Amino acid sequence: MVREVARGLAGRAAVVQVNTDDNPRLSQRFGIRGIPAVLIIRQGQVLDSISGSRDRNSLIDWFNRVVGQKGQ
Numbered sequence: 001m002v003r004e005v006a007r008g009l010a011g012r013a014a015v016v017q018v019n020t021d022d023n024p025r026l027s028q029r030f031g032i033r034g035i036p037a038v039l040i041i042r043q044g045q046v047l048d049s050i051s052g053s054r055d056r057n058s059l060i061d062w063f064n065r066v067v068g069q070k071g072q
Contacts, residue, residue: 001056008060013040013067040066 006015020027020035030039030046039049040063048066 004056005059008056009063013063038062042067 002015002017009015018026020032026032030037030049032039032051034051036053037049037051038054038059040047048062050062054062
């Protein structure tokens with residue numbers, strides 16, 4: 001699923017998957033309390049976050065609403 005979303009956002013965003021068990025400091029830094037969690041981060045600032053399972057299209061729609069159609 002992460003790879004599908006990454007393909008849909010190619011050229012507009014870097015999509016990374018982080019194992020919170022292996023990276024507890026990141027979980028703490030960003031206040032992640034449940035997984036899966038998805039954050040949109042720009043220049044170190046969290047623009048928005050969601051948690052819970054979502055399908056590919058709803059993730060891309062959410063990204064477009066938060067960042068804008070052209071990733072501005």
